[in-house]
Amino acid sequence: MRKELRLVIVALAWVCAACTTHSYTTDSPADTRKLRIRAGDEIRVVTTDRDRISFKVAEVRDDRFLGVTVEPNAKESRLADTPVEVPYADVAMIEVTRFDPKAVAAAGSVVVFTVALGTLVLAGVPVVVVPP
Amino acid sequence: MRRCGVLAACVTCFGCTTYHPTISHPMSHAVRPEESALECGQLDDAILKADTVRWVIRDDGGTLESSGQRAVRYGANALFAVPLSLILHGPAYVHEPGSGVLDAADHRIVGLLQLKRDKGCPPAPTDEPGMTDLQMLEVLEPLTSGQGDLDREALDQRTTLLDHLRASPPIPPKPAQPRREQPDPETQEP
Numbered sequence: 001m002r003k004e005l006r007l008v009i010v011a012l013a014w015v016c017a018a019c020t021t022h023s024y025t026t027d028s029p030a031d032t033r034k035l036r037i038r039a040g041d042e043i044r045v046v047t048t049d050r051d052r053i054s055f056k057v058a059e060v061r062d063d064r065f066l067g068v069t070v071e072p073n074a075k076e077s078r079l080a081d082t083p084v085e086v087p088y089a090d091v092a093m094i095e096v097t098r099f100d101p102k103a104v105a106a107a108g109s110v111v112v113f114t115v116a117l118g119t120l121v122l123a124g125v126p127v128v129v130v131p132p
Numbered sequence: 133m134r135r136c137g138v139l140a141a142c143v144t145c146f147g148c149t150t151y152h153p154t155i156s157h158p159m160s161h162a163v164r165p166e167e168s169a170l171e172c173g174q175l176d177d178a179i180l181k182a183d184t185v186r187w188v189i190r191d192d193g194g195t196l197e198s199s200g201q202r203a204v205r206y207g208a209n210a211l212f213a214v215p216l217s218l219i220l221h222g223p224a225y226v227h228e229p230g231s232g233v234l235d236a237a238d239h240r241i242v243g244l245l246q247l248k249r250d251k252g253c254p255p256a257p258t259d260e261p262g263m264t265d266l267q268m269l270e271v272l273e274p275l276t277s278g279q280g281d282l283d284r285e286a287l288d289q290r291t292t293l294l295d296h297l298r299a300s301p302p303i304p305p306k307p308a309q310p311r312r313e314q315p316d317p318e319t320q321e322p
Contacts, residue, residue: 046184
């Protein structure tokens with residue numbers, strides 16, 4: 001039971017580590033397009049009219065995002081579940097949180113390395129005596 | 133126990149900053165060579181976006197730090213961070229007040245304004261009375277020069293000016309209300 005709990009904690013830590021958050025400034029709509037935001041991504045934007053919005057992207061169009069607001073973060077005024085439409089031209093700052101497969105691999109390597117190192121330290125490093 | 137309490141109070145006061153980012157602040161990049169090809173309208177858009185990024189940092193409490201203040205912060209952290217963290221069982225150090233990201237945003241805005249002036253673009257109004265953005269640039273240039281270190285007063289002046297770069301939107305006129313006829317006291321019956 002205790003071992004299973006430990007495994008669940010390690011798995012949760014792994015998944016959390018794989019969720020990466022990046023923040024960008026966008027100088028043009030082309031910059032926003034380059035970020036490859038997809039439907040389902042949860043993003044936070046600050047628009048040029050100083051509006052802060054957190055929303056889940058429902059649709060990515062050529063010139064704008066369509067989505068629905070999530071629970072508002074600090075200094076955000078829109079209530080959750082409000083439909084929003086954000087043209088790329090209005091986006092000054094964007095923060096993206098997404099599940100990153102590369103981060104999964106990186107976090108996995110760290111976990112495997114740490115567990116292996118811990119096992120070696122606790123169980124003792126095998127010493128091979130080479131006869132002269 | 134009492135000593136720990138005093139130390140904790142000192143750290144709380146000393147490490148107290150008003151800088152609390154509500155969104156991770158990206159470092160604004162300097163003006164790129166390719167941006168010199170931007171048209172006047174595109175430059176105004178770029179200034180608007182850079183100003184928005186700067187506004188977020190300021191709204192989250194970001195301030196510029198003089199080299200003296202930075203030295204005090206480094207010194208305090210070098211001396212007290214480790215012992216206090218051990219006493220308080222958690223990281224205890226004086227945080228950076230957002231100076232790096234704010235300074236980068238300031239420099240980007242000034243760089244874009246310089247491009248605007250070099251291209252002969254028309255000036256835009258600001259929130260500073262009787263001052264356009266290009267007139268503001270003349271005052272800002274010595275306050276953002278990389279040479280020498282700026283004192284607290286110069287940093288405060290730069291911050292105040294750039295806080296007023298964007299002109300407030302005009303107040304929409306109130307819808308005309310139907311005028312109420314004032315009763316004429318002479319014709320009014322008692």
